[in-house]
Amino acid sequence: MTVAVPKKNLADWHSPETRPEVIHELIHGVDRYNPTNLPYMEEYLLSQIKEGQYDLFANLAILKLYQFNPQHSNPDIIIHILIKSLSSTVHGPDFNLSLGLLREPTAILHDIESDDESLSILVPYLTNLHDLIRTCQFTKFWTEFNGDSEAANILKSRFLPSHAHPIDDLRLQFSLSIASCFSSITLTQLSRWLNLNGSEVNEWIEKVGWTFEGEKAIIPKNGDNDVKAGVVKENVQLNQLTKLVAAAAY
Amino acid sequence: MADPTAFYEPAEDELLSSLAVPVQSYNPDSEADEYRRLQELEQHAYAQQQLMVAEQEQEQLQALEQVPEDVKRFLVLFHQAILENDLPTITNMYESGWNKLTQAHYSQNEWPEAELISPLVGNDQVFLTLYRELYFRHVYAKLQPTIDDRFQSYENICELFNYLLNSEGPVPLDLPIQWLWDMLDEFVYQFSSFASWRANPKNKNEEELEALAEAQHIWSCYSVLNVLYSLVQKSQINEQLKAEKEGKSPEEVAEIAGDYGSKPLYRNLGYFSLICLLRVHVLLGDPTLALQTMEHVDLSGGAFLTRITACHVTTYYHVGCAYMALGRWPDAIKTFISVLIFFIRMKQYHTRSYQYGSIAKQCERMYALLAICTTLSPGPSDESIMSIVKEHYADQLAILQRGGDEALETFKDLFLSASPKYLNVNPPPYEDPSALEAYLANPPIDATQRFLDLFISDVVAVKGVSNVRQLLKLYTSIDASKLVTFSQDEGDEEEVLQQLMVLKAASRTYAKGQAQDKLLDGERIVTNNLDFTIDGAMVHVEETTSHRRFAGFFIRNAEHSQRVFNTIKASPLPIQRKPATATTGAPQDKNEIKKTGAAWQPKRARVVTAAQ
Numbered sequence: 001m002t003v004a005v006p007k008k009n010l011a012d013w014h015s016p017e018t019r020p021e022v023i024h025e026l027i028h029g030v031d032r033y034n035p036t037n038l039p040y041m042e043e044y045l046l047s048q049i050k051e052g053q054y055d056l057f058a059n060l061a062i063l064k065l066y067q068f069n070p071q072h073s074n075p076d077i078i079i080h081i082l083i084k085s086l087s088s089t090v091h092g093p094d095f096n097l098s099l100g101l102l103r104e105p106t107a108i109l110h111d112i113e114s115d116d117e118s119l120s121i122l123v124p125y126l127t128n129l130h131d132l133i134r135t136c137q138f139t140k141f142w143t144e145f146n147g148d149s150e151a152a153n154i155l156k157s158r159f160l161p162s163h164a165h166p167i168d169d170l171r172l173q174f175s176l177s178i179a180s181c182f183s184s185i186t187l188t189q190l191s192r193w194l195n196l197n198g199s200e201v202n203e204w205i206e207k208v209g210w211t212f213e214g215e216k217a218i219i220p221k222n223g224d225n226d227v228k229a230g231v232v233k234e235n236v237q238l239n240q241l242t243k244l245v246a247a248a249a250y
Numbered sequence: 251m252a253d254p255t256a257f258y259e260p261a262e263d264e265l266l267s268s269l270a271v272p273v274q275s276y277n278p279d280s281e282a283d284e285y286r287r288l289q290e291l292e293q294h295a296y297a298q299q300q301l302m303v304a305e306q307e308q309e310q311l312q313a314l315e316q317v318p319e320d321v322k323r324f325l326v327l328f329h330q331a332i333l334e335n336d337l338p339t340i341t342n343m344y345e346s347g348w349n350k351l352t353q354a355h356y357s358q359n360e361w362p363e364a365e366l367i368s369p370l371v372g373n374d375q376v377f378l379t380l381y382r383e384l385y386f387r388h389v390y391a392k393l394q395p396t397i398d399d400r401f402q403s404y405e406n407i408c409e410l411f412n413y414l415l416n417s418e419g420p421v422p423l424d425l426p427i428q429w430l431w432d433m434l435d436e437f438v439y440q441f442s443s444f445a446s447w448r449a450n451p452k453n454k455n456e457e458e459l460e461a462l463a464e465a466q467h468i469w470s471c472y473s474v475l476n477v478l479y480s481l482v483q484k485s486q487i488n489e490q491l492k493a494e495k496e497g498k499s500p501e502e503v504a505e506i507a508g509d510y511g512s513k514p515l516y517r518n519l520g521y522f523s524l525i526c527l528l529r530v531h532v533l534l535g536d537p538t539l540a541l542q543t544m545e546h547v548d549l550s551g552g553a554f555l556t557r558i559t560a561c562h563v564t565t566y567y568h569v570g571c572a573y574m575a576l577g578r579w580p581d582a583i584k585t586f587i588s589v590l591i592f593f594i595r596m597k598q599y600h601t602r603s604y605q606y607g608s609i610a611k612q613c614e615r616m617y618a619l620l621a622i623c624t625t626l627s628p629g630p631s632d633e634s635i636m637s638i639v640k641e642h643y644a645d646q647l648a649i650l651q652r653g654g655d656e657a658l659e660t661f662k663d664l665f666l667s668a669s670p671k672y673l674n675v676n677p678p679p680y681e682d683p684s685a686l687e688a689y690l691a692n693p694p695i696d697a698t699q700r701f702l703d704l705f706i707s708d709v710v711a712v713k714g715v716s717n718v719r720q721l722l723k724l725y726t727s728i729d730a731s732k733l734v735t736f737s738q739d740e741g742d743e744e745e746v747l748q749q750l751m752v753l754k755a756a757s758r759t760y761a762k763g764q765a766q767d768k769l770l771d772g773e774r775i776v777t778n779n780l781d782f783t784i785d786g787a788m789v790h791v792e793e794t795t796s797h798r799r800f801a802g803f804f805i806r807n808a809e810h811s812q813r814v815f816n817t818i819k820a821s822p823l824p825i826q827r828k829p830a831t832a833t834t835g836a837p838q839d840k841n842e843i844k845k846t847g848a849a850w851q852p853k854r855a856r857v858v859t860a861a862q
Contacts, residue, residue, distance in 0.1 A: 010760050010772040014538070028542070030479045033472075060538060067534075067675045068472065091755040093576045096704045100535040100575070103676070104694055134711045136751040139744060181747075181754045182784045189744070216786060224754065227781040232796035240805055247812045 005222050006176055013092075018053045020044075027061045035069045038062070042077055049080055052164030054088045056097070063101040070111035075119035078102065079159055082126050086133070087169040090177045095130045118154050125151035138174050142195040171196075175208055180224035184216045310366055317362050318355055322370055324348075325381075329371040332380065332423070341426040352388060360393065361385050376413060376423065382406040387436050390443070397458050400444050404468050407437055411477050414519070415484055420510050427518050431558045434522045437477070438529055444469040445673045449697075451680070451690055462680040471675050474530060478523040485520025486511040491546035495767070521547075521554060525561060529568050533673045535701055537572035541769040544569065549769070559596055560605050563589055563612050569769065570619065571670055575701075577708060579627035580761045580777055586616040586623070587632045594634075617642050618668035622661060625650040626712065627759070627777050630796070653716055661709050665702055672697035714749050715756045719780055722753075722791045730787040743787065750784060757781065 007013070015024065023044055026032055041062045048055055059081045066073040085094035102108070105120040125144075132141040145152060160166050171194045178185060178193065191201045205211070211218045219225055314322075324347055331339040352361075364378045364385065371377050386403035389395050395403070410433075414421055448462060448469075467473055482488065486507050493503045510516040524547055531540035547555070549569070556562045566589035573582035593613050617635075621643040624631060640647060649660045674697045679685040695703075721736055722728075733746045757780070760772030779794040 006758075006774060008774055009766075010770065014542075014768075014770045030483070033475070057538060057542075060536070064536065064539070070676060091577075093708075096707065097538060097575070100537075100701065100704055103674075107694055131707065131711070134752075136748040136755075137745075138748070177751050177755065180758070181751050181782075182786075184786050185784070186786060189747070192744070224758070225783050227783055227792045229792040230794040232779075232794060234797055234799050234801050236801045236805075240801070243809050243812070244805065 006180065006224070014057055016053065016055050018048075018051075019055050019058065023055070023058050027058055032061045032064065033068060035065055035072055038065055038069075038072055041065070042074065045077060045080060045084075046162075048084065049163050052169070054084055056085060056088070056094050059084060060097060060101060063098060066108075067101055067103075070108065073108050073112050075105075075108065075112075075114065075116060076159075078108070078119060079122050079126075080162075082123070083155075083159060083163065083166065086126055086130055087163075087166050087173065090133055090136070090173050095126075099127070118158065121151045122154060122159075125149070125155070133170075133173075136177055138193040142192075146195070171204065172208070175204075179208075179210075179219050179222055182219055183221070183225045184213065184218050187215055187217060190217055311369075313362070313366050314369065317367065321351055321355060321362070322367075324351055325367055325370050329374060329377050332377060332425075333374075335422070335424040337424060337426055341428065344426060344429050348384065352392075356388065357392065360389055376421075379406060379410045379413065383410060383433060383436075386440075387432070390436070390440060397461055400440070400447075401461070401465060401468055403440060404444075407433075407440075408473075408477070411481070414516075415480055420513050420516060424513075424515050428558055430515070430518045431522050431561050434478075434519070434526050435560065435564070438474070438526045441469050441474045441530075442533055442671060442673055445471070445677070446671060448677050448680075449674055451678045451686060459680060462677075466677075466681060470677070471530075471534065471673075475527070478527050478530065481516075481519045481523040482527070484510050485516040485523075487517065487520030487524060488546050490517065490520075491548070495546065495548070522561065525555060525565050528572075529564065529670075532568045532571055533670055534675055535575075535672055535697065537575035538770065540568065540572045541576075544769050556592070559593075560609055563593060563609050567612050567616060568670065570616065572769075574619065574623065574705075578759055578761060578772065579623045580629070580759060580775070581772070583620060583623045583627070583631055584761075586620050587635050589613075590616055590620075590635050590638075591632065614642075615668035618664045621647055621650065622664055622668075626709070627756075629777050629779075651716065653713060658706065658709065658713075662702060662706060665705055666698070669698070669701065669705075672701045712752060712756045715753050718749050718753050719778070722780060722782060722789070723793070725789075725791050727788060727790045730784070730789060733789065747784065747787075750782070750789065754782075 023041075026037060026041070031037060041058060044055070044058055045062060047053075048059075062077060063081060066078070081098055082095065085098045088094060102123075105123045109116070109119060129141060129144060132138075132144065163169075174193055178190070187198075187201055190205075191197060194201065194204060196204055201217075202212070205217050209220065211220075324343065328340075328343050328347070330336075331343060361384070364382045367381070368374075368378055371381075382403070383406060386395075386399060386406065389399050390403075414423075451459070454462070490503055490507045490511055493506045498506075504512040507517065511520065524543055527543045528540045531537070531543060544565075547553070549555070549565070555565050566585050570582045570585040573579075573585060590613060593609070617639050620635070620639045624636065624639070625647070643664075646660050646664060650657050674694075678689050717737070718733075721733065730743050730746050730750075734741060734743055737746060737749070757776060757778035758774060759777055761775045762769065762771055763773045766772070779796065780791070781794065782789050782791045784790075
């Protein structure tokens with residue numbers, strides 16, 4: 001697994017490298033409204049899940065198709081998309097962007113005449129998890145996640161098994177948040193936030209390229225956890241002076 | 251319902267074929283029913299029909315008599331100008347003539363119906379369609395549109411687009427860009443107005459319910475997107491813009507554009523359609539798609555869209571709103587500020603335009619959104635604009651900065667008053683009475699409320715941030731356990747550390763850099779000058795200070811004095827080139843000028859010698 005450093009830019013967010021050319025063409029053209037493409041799109045989502053990849057824009061295109069063709073809605077796919085956007089970022093807009101394209105679960109289920117209630121149960125649950133994640137309440141998150149509620153059980157028994165490494169995805173995202181703040185952190189705190197026991201924490205620390213120092217983990221400098229007070233000096237660009245230089249030249 | 255597979259099949263010329271373009275059927279005058287009954291009584295139906303037609307014609311002629319002379323003359327000339335593609339005249343008649351006559355004769359009622367004036371224009375159907383477009387726009391702007399108006403204006407605009415897109419080859423028509431923009435702008439406006447009217451099944455009478463049940467396709471999201479995408483495809487506008495950006499020659503671009511896109515009418519319609527798509531996507535709550543649509547459109551100062559103020563303002567407003575939905579506050583702030591600066595400068599030229607009111611309203615909304623964005627992402631921004639924000643929203647800003655539940659209410663109020671009027675993709679099930687009843691008994695959350703909730707969840711997530719930030723400002727380093735005792739909420743060390751992580755994230759975001767030309771692109775940036783590192787449980791605070799900025803001031807003033815100097819130099823007083831000849835025979839006052847000129851003379855002399 002990679003070192004826990006946030007992405008420098010958004011290129012990978014709006015056009016991930018793993019996205020096949022056909023999907024790119026599809027979501028950039030009017031073909032994205034064609035419901036006959038749904039099977040390909042859904043298949044692409046399932047391959048993301050299996051391979052542990054993530055392509056938000058393609059997933060939003062699926063939700064858009066459901067929006068326009070309510071009779072084609074697939075609640076399981078919707079839940080998978082929400083899980084994907086939940087586990088791929090701590091502070092990004094991904095989860096809310098997905099929610100923005102959804103109606104109330106009951107309305108969706110009504111349109112496809114399904115009596116599988118899991119969508120209605122899971123959407124509020126996932127929304128709650130998302131609120132905990134974005135406010136960095138990681139300990140509470142794990143309590144909810146590992147809890148014995150109906151929603152937690154459905155999520156863990158029916159949906160997570162098809163994902164490649166959902167829990168490690170979450171841990172990596174949490175590690176990103178931690179790494180942006182801490183230059184060192186106690187192992188006990190780390191194990192609470194990552195939901196790992198003593199030896200697992202050690203393994204994780206090695207996995208993300210951190211080091212030990214007694215009861216602490218040392219996080220390498222990454223630009224966010226080693227801030228220095230600076231003085232912003234005025235920086236004049238040459239093109240601001242074009243008029244002046246031009247005027248001085250004769 | 252319109253066939254949903256209609257418009258992503260770019261099957262050549264048939265893009266709009268499935269779009270319902272019904273035969274124009276206008277209600278006969280009230281007497282027509284009487285005639286119909288007469289007709290039933292009459293045995294010689296044919297003769298009677300003839301008579302009826304004749305009578306109707308007679309009536310129409312009489313009604314035409316009623317139309318004021320200047321209006322008739324205007325229509326005849328207007329028709330003539332459009333036939334000749336005489337752009338300056340069309341522009342003039344469209345922008346001023348029409349409005350003047352509206353003020354004089356039709357400030358309280360409709361313009362004459364198209365059927366009525368058709369003899370004046372030789373029954374030219376294209377002109378009549380354009381005329382109806384203006385007719386309905388006037389109804390929407392000044393009067394209360396009935397359901398018939400809404401349906402007919404939809405049918406009319408579809409007929410127009412159908413004519414443009416499905417004729418054999420490009421049509422020989424040219425219209426001023428202002429009109430083309432207004433046409434598409436109105437198209438989206440009428441769509442959103444209809445969609446929000448349709449979204450509420452309450453307070454509709456039987457007749458309206460019936461009409462809505464029957465006419466599912468009218469103003470449906472699909473058909474609106476269909477029209478816009480068809481115009482984009484027909485004009486090859488994306489390919490054109492891409493080629494232009496790559497620096498291809500005009501000939502190459504024209505070749506890429508094809509038969510349609512190389513004509514200004516189609517190119518401009520395609521271009522404005524992209525902007526309308528941006529709007530529709532924002533209204534339907536899909537900000538990423540909205541920004542993706544604008545991928546190839548240049549937004550910089552001299553871009554084509556800035557030629558029409560309304561278009562410029564609308565584009566920036568919606569781009570800013572899309573950035574807000576992505577939590578990219580600095581980008582939203584930058585977008586709003588840049589168009590507001592432009593608007594303030596342009597204001598003096600536009601106060602008389604009939605759209606001035608709506609443009610000003612949209613700008614007012616942006617000030618409100620700026621109050622939101624700058625609270626969520628404080629940092630230096632344009633002082634002149636921010637002073638207006640502070641002036642208009644002083645009370646609200648004070649509450650927002652205090653935080654707490656009261657602030658949340660203020661965020662809500664500002665958002666509701668300033669956000670776009672979001673729409674639902676799916677209308678209530680009018681076609682199914684039992685489903686409609688269920689819908690009424692348990693109405694879903696409306697679109698605006700949905701997006702308000704999402705926005706508020708963004709706000710709630712960072713609600714503790716400003717307090718922690720204020721607290722950290724007081725220290726260079728502080729133990730987390732000590733911070734716990736200071737924080738207002740009851741909590742333990744872990745919670746404080748979590749708060750700090752939220753603060754860290756709230757001071758970072760992605761923003762579009764100068765080098766990136768896609769709106770969706772962004773680089774990670776730091777948005778606040780207060781920053782910190784946590785070493786175990788010890789928080790080290792670092793604050794970046796910025797020097798006062800002088801360069802801008804000096805550059806502005808140096809340029810200003812240069813302009814003053816140039817003006818003086820260009821003024822009709824004789825200016826001596828060579829100091830030697832300057833003194834000879836010069837009158838007294840010229841000597842004085844020479845003296846004042848002494849300040850800059852050495853420099854000039856130096857340049858001259860250098861040139862030699």
